[in-house]
Amino acid sequence: MRRAFQQVTSKFSVRQATPQQRRLVLGLIRERQPVTIQELYNVVLQRQPQSSEDTDAHIPSMRYLKKVVLPDLAHIGKVEKVHTKQTLNPEQLDALKKNMGTMSRKVATLSQNAALWVWQLKEAKPPAPAPKPTKPFGAEVGVGADFSHLNKRRQRAREEKIERDVEWLKELKRAREEDSRSS
Secondary structure (H helix, E strand, O other): OOOHHHHHHHHHHHOOOOOHHHHHHHHHHHHHEEEEEEHHHHHHHHHHHOOOOOOOOOOHHHHHHHHHHHHHHHHHHOEEEEEEEEEHHHHHHHHHHHHOOHHHHHHHHHOOEEEEEEEEEEEOOOOOOOOOOOOOOHHHHHHOOOOOHHHHHHHHHHHHHHHHHHHHHHHHHHHHHHHHHOO
């Protein structure tokens, strides 16, 4: 009864990766990025301490790596899962065929182009620079200013006055350009 209760409660408990597990996997991804889950787990098996299974850095299974450690790293923004396409060499194709069952091997036609999901470090994208506010032509005479505090009659009069002043600024600019060309 006690064992059944432990199994039931373990399904409902939230599992998180320990900091040592995250550090181990993150270090391996830094060394060998981009890396598939199978490649990553094989390296984890070679690197993790095998003397004691209850250490904090121990990753017990590929499922634990796939369902707990990697999503935890993705959630904190350290790694991301990316879809890539690779061209496999004949040795890699033979390795894939060896992993297949006998019936699958007879039927399967493996192409050299493979679509893979790999894990890599998330690129630190610098924030987009804020657009520099450009001053509109005629800002010194009131273009772009807020006149909502005025009543409608005065708003219309102000707009007409600004239009007149902008026309005068355009004439002044043309005169200065002509003067600079003639000098």
